[in-house]
Amino acid sequence: MHPENADSREIRQRPHEMLEGMDLPNGWKVVQRIDQPKDSTGGSFSCGYIVEHADGRRGYLKAFDFYSGMMNSPDPARVLQPLLESFNFERDLLDKCRERRLSRIVLALEHGAVQVGDAAHPASTVQYIIFELAEGDIRHQLDSVVDFTPSWALRVLHHVAVGLRQLHGIGVAHQDLKPSNVLQFENRTSSKLADLGRAAERGKQPPHYAVDFAGDRGYAPPEYLYGAGSPLSWEQKRLGCDIYHLGSLLCSLFTTVGMTPMIMLGLDPSLYWQNWRGPYEDALVFLRPAFEDAVQYVEGELPSNLRNTLGSVLRQLCDPDPQRRGHPLDRAGMGSPFGLERYISLFNRLAVEALFQITRIP
Amino acid sequence: MSALTDDPKRRTVPRWRTFRESVSLGQLDLHAAKLSKPLPDIGEVEKAAKAWEQHNTMGFAGDLLGKASVIGKAALAHEAASWVLEQPDSPRSLRRLAYRLTGQSVASEDIGEAVPLARAEERHARIHSLRRRLNQSPLDAATWIDLARAYVVHGQADKALQPVRNALSLAPLSRFVIRSAVRYFLHTDDAQRARTLLTMCVRTSSDPWLLAAEVACGSVLRRTPHFAKRARAFVAERKVSPKHLSELASAVATLELESGSHRKARQLFALAMLDPTENAVAQAAWATRQDPRIEVPRVAFSAPRAYEAQSWSHLHDQLWDEVVGAADQWLRDEPFSSRPAAFGSWAALIVEGNFEKAVAFSEAGLAVHHLHPMLLNNLAVAFADLGRVDRASNELNKIQGYALDPRTLTAVTATRGLLCFRAGQVERGRNLYRDAVELALRHGDRLAATFALLHLAREELARDEQAAGRILEETSEQIQRLSVLERQLAIRFTAVSGLDRFAVARRVG
Numbered sequence: 001m002h003p004e005n006a007d008s009r010e011i012r013q014r015p016h017e018m019l020e021g022m023d024l025p026n027g028w029k030v031v032q033r034i035d036q037p038k039d040s041t042g043g044s045f046s047c048g049y050i051v052e053h054a055d056g057r058r059g060y061l062k063a064f065d066f067y068s069g070m071m072n073s074p075d076p077a078r079v080l081q082p083l084l085e086s087f088n089f090e091r092d093l094l095d096k097c098r099e100r101r102l103s104r105i106v107l108a109l110e111h112g113a114v115q116v117g118d119a120a121h122p123a124s125t126v127q128y129i130i131f132e133l134a135e136g137d138i139r140h141q142l143d144s145v146v147d148f149t150p151s152w153a154l155r156v157l158h159h160v161a162v163g164l165r166q167l168h169g170i171g172v173a174h175q176d177l178k179p180s181n182v183l184q185f186e187n188r189t190s191s192k193l194a195d196l197g198r199a200a201e202r203g204k205q206p207p208h209y210a211v212d213f214a215g216d217r218g219y220a221p222p223e224y225l226y227g228a229g230s231p232l233s234w235e236q237k238r239l240g241c242d243i244y245h246l247g248s249l250l251c252s253l254f255t256t257v258g259m260t261p262m263i264m265l266g267l268d269p270s271l272y273w274q275n276w277r278g279p280y281e282d283a284l285v286f287l288r289p290a291f292e293d294a295v296q297y298v299e300g301e302l303p304s305n306l307r308n309t310l311g312s313v314l315r316q317l318c319d320p321d322p323q324r325r326g327h328p329l330d331r332a333g334m335g336s337p338f339g340l341e342r343y344i345s346l347f348n349r350l351a352v353e354a355l356f357q358i359t360r361i362p
Numbered sequence: 363m364s365a366l367t368d369d370p371k372r373r374t375v376p377r378w379r380t381f382r383e384s385v386s387l388g389q390l391d392l393h394a395a396k397l398s399k400p401l402p403d404i405g406e407v408e409k410a411a412k413a414w415e416q417h418n419t420m421g422f423a424g425d426l427l428g429k430a431s432v433i434g435k436a437a438l439a440h441e442a443a444s445w446v447l448e449q450p451d452s453p454r455s456l457r458r459l460a461y462r463l464t465g466q467s468v469a470s471e472d473i474g475e476a477v478p479l480a481r482a483e484e485r486h487a488r489i490h491s492l493r494r495r496l497n498q499s500p501l502d503a504a505t506w507i508d509l510a511r512a513y514v515v516h517g518q519a520d521k522a523l524q525p526v527r528n529a530l531s532l533a534p535l536s537r538f539v540i541r542s543a544v545r546y547f548l549h550t551d552d553a554q555r556a557r558t559l560l561t562m563c564v565r566t567s568s569d570p571w572l573l574a575a576e577v578a579c580g581s582v583l584r585r586t587p588h589f590a591k592r593a594r595a596f597v598a599e600r601k602v603s604p605k606h607l608s609e610l611a612s613a614v615a616t617l618e619l620e621s622g623s624h625r626k627a628r629q630l631f632a633l634a635m636l637d638p639t640e641n642a643v644a645q646a647a648w649a650t651r652q653d654p655r656i657e658v659p660r661v662a663f664s665a666p667r668a669y670e671a672q673s674w675s676h677l678h679d680q681l682w683d684e685v686v687g688a689a690d691q692w693l694r695d696e697p698f699s700s701r702p703a704a705f706g707s708w709a710a711l712i713v714e715g716n717f718e719k720a721v722a723f724s725e726a727g728l729a730v731h732h733l734h735p736m737l738l739n740n741l742a743v744a745f746a747d748l749g750r751v752d753r754a755s756n757e758l759n760k761i762q763g764y765a766l767d768p769r770t771l772t773a774v775t776a777t778r779g780l781l782c783f784r785a786g787q788v789e790r791g792r793n794l795y796r797d798a799v800e801l802a803l804r805h806g807d808r809l810a811a812t813f814a815l816l817h818l819a820r821e822e823l824a825r826d827e828q829a830a831g832r833i834l835e836e837t838s839e840q841i842q843r844l845s846v847l848e849r850q851l852a853i854r855f856t857a858v859s860g861l862d863r864f865a866v867a868r869r870v871g
Contacts, residue, residue: 139419257455260428261459281536285538288502
């Protein structure tokens with residue numbers, strides 16, 4: 001095919017893909033592009049770069065492309081609006097996290113815009129956010145016999161629980177906690193929560209929450225898959241989802257599989273969420289036995305000294321009924337039924353015990 | 363002597379299976395329109411597949427397989443699943459997921475257990491494991507029902523009441539829970555409570571499975587079902603799939619049959635057979651024995667777990683070697699019911715001449731129905747034939763003091779004759795057999811009279827062949843008056859008991 005006849009959209013590089021080597025304001029320099037699949041944020045596209053600051057700090061830059069989807073649309077404003085709203089929502093949230101110095105959240109170091117090419121063209125302005133640079137997510141460590149130890153897994157859980165607690169403290173629910181969103185720092189001894197693009201903030205309605213659940217369906221709590229999201233309170237929906245995800249992460253850390261697929265494994269295909277047509281109360285009748293099967297299966301893969309404790313934690317965190325999720329003492333008391341303090345101290349204690357191998361039960 | 367007992371009035375009462383079995387038979391899925399709106403597809407599986415291609419590690423494979431299994435894009439994870447299965451050290455959970463996604467069976471690694479019923483220790487172990495499970499998961503209504511069923515199977519129906527109550531309070535609208543509870547109350551002869559449960563439930567009028575149960579309960583109580591009109595309308599509307607309508611159509615057909623509307627009954631049974639449940643097939647097969655014009659298509663007998671219908675069908679088709687096997691399956695499917703045990707022990711004695719099997723059937727039934735007269739009788743016959751006359755006498759003596767229906771009384775009287783023969787009291791034995799024949803004929807029960815005579819002939823055969831021949835001559839008159847099936851059964855028994863050496867037996871055959 002002659003180059004002149006080729007589809008210009010295929011061969012033209014989009015502005016947000018052209019940042020390599022550029023100097024950014026405030027002393028940052030774009031060093032290297034990292035391949036990034038289609039971004040999950042509201043259908044917009046993004047790509048990632050490694051950036052370095054003049055003072056030696058390194059960061060991860062996420063550059064956004066809002067305009068390519070708009071160009072071919074008959075109603076560009078309607079396409080653009082939710083993308084910009086989502087971006088602004090995440091950026092504001094990251095600012096809020098930074099202001100509150102949330103130590104277990106991957107924070108934005110900077111955000112801004114840079115001109116690429118023709119300044120008169122709106123698409124030439126590339127919005128970006130620079131995050132702390134991580135060593136990778138925890139999926140890398142799940143199958144390594146050397147790297148994976150119970151104490152490491154428990155420390156990850158501890159740090160993630162702290163991160164969730166910090167978010168909940170400022171009225172934010174993460175909603176998309178999964179192994180790929182738990183990033184590792186400091187030679188993989190420290191974990192932080194990343195990607196607030198799907199988060200929910202009390203009193204705000206970002207565009208991605210036109211649906212009940214905007215996170216990854218592969219890790220979605222069963223009430224979202226089976227359609228029980230609407231009648232629940234904000235806490236039950238959002239905080240309940242987060243603590244389910246925390247339990248699911250526990251499951252992933254020790255088995256490589258999240259809780260939702262484990263539950264699905266115990267279900268007859270006729271009862272899969274895609275085929276289910278009834279109310280959620282009816283679904284609970286078959287989800288409960290499948291859930292108990294899943295927990296017992298996970299317990300079989302846990303170290304024997306942690307089996308009973310973590311089995312109970314899983315039952316509390318991932319209960320299929322969001323109204324029965326959380327620690328029983330928190331549910332019975334005056335505090336938040338979705339409080340994480342008990343789990344934070346439990347994971348911390350277990351991590352320390354596992355590290356020094358001073359567990360009482362051999 | 364054992365006697366064949368058929369239900370004079372069979373109803374489409376709900377089957378009571380374990381939760382897992384009920385799910386596998388598709389009895390929990392709903393017929394209504396989908397309520398929930400689907401979550402948007404944001405390309406999670408595609409992203410995970412791309413990440414796995416880049417990294418090729420177990421952590422990424424777990425991410426991809428999990429998403430593919432939940433979201434349903436198995437093809438994208440096929441390669442990763444195969445890779446996981448090739449790795450010798452892949453985690454067990456991930457292997458299960460990989461098996462599921464590649465369409466391979468996970469039965470060998472599946473959770474849960476088969477249902478061992480043969481021994482009391484196994485039944486007790488099942489109860490123990492369910493209780494332990496409920497300690498961990500006390501809100502699990504389905505497991506409470508499974509526990510109740512395990513108690514009933516263990517012969518402790520009274521202990522099952524609290525688990526049934528617990529399940530009803532946890533899931534008062536669940537079809538599985540309500541139907542199981544209804545069956546429990548019917549089992550404990552509390553049909554009124556079963557009916558009240560159904561009439562009070564807000565969902566009964568809109569759920570064909572619950573409507574079918576309500577119609578059956580009304581029939582058990584000999585009252586017009588509360589929802590009879592609604593049930594008829596539901597069937598007439600045909601708004602739900604034939605599978606969901608099968609049991610209800612069968613229940614309404616039985617109502618029509620009872621009220622003499624045979625034409626309507628035939629039409630409704632035909633509707634019930636479009637995509638039948640095994641209960642509907644068994645009901646239609648029973649109805650065929652009442653009205654031969656009701657047709658059950660052959661294909662219906664291959665419905666999953668149609669063991670009851672198959673037992674009777676094999677009997678009618680003279681597939682003698684198949685009858686006891688089907689009855690065994692039926693008993694495993696409904697271990698708390700006396701009917702498969704009574705049928706199986708009778709078939710083992712009469713059709714197969716297998717006394718050990720007859721003992722097994724009878725003992726399995728007696729574990730639940732401790733003093734069931736026909737099961738005690740069959741057990742006594744089997745022990746007598748195995749040469750354990752004292753044990754046989756003990757079992758038969760347990761029947762004393764119970765009011766028996768004529769056919770059971772005939773069988774018990776004949777069995778007493780058998781025991782006298784085996785104890786050397788020949789004359790008393792003859793008299794008792796003659797009493798049994800007389801009793802049967804007095805009630806117009808030619809089949810029982812014939813079998814009493816055949817059993818007498820069998821006992822005489824060991825002592826006096828000529829006497830046995832004379833009795834067979836006498837029996838041949840009775841045999842001629844039997845229906846085709848009954849005649850075939852009598853002839854089968856002559857073969858099983860060695861009486862077919864006589865010319866008269868061969869002539870009748």
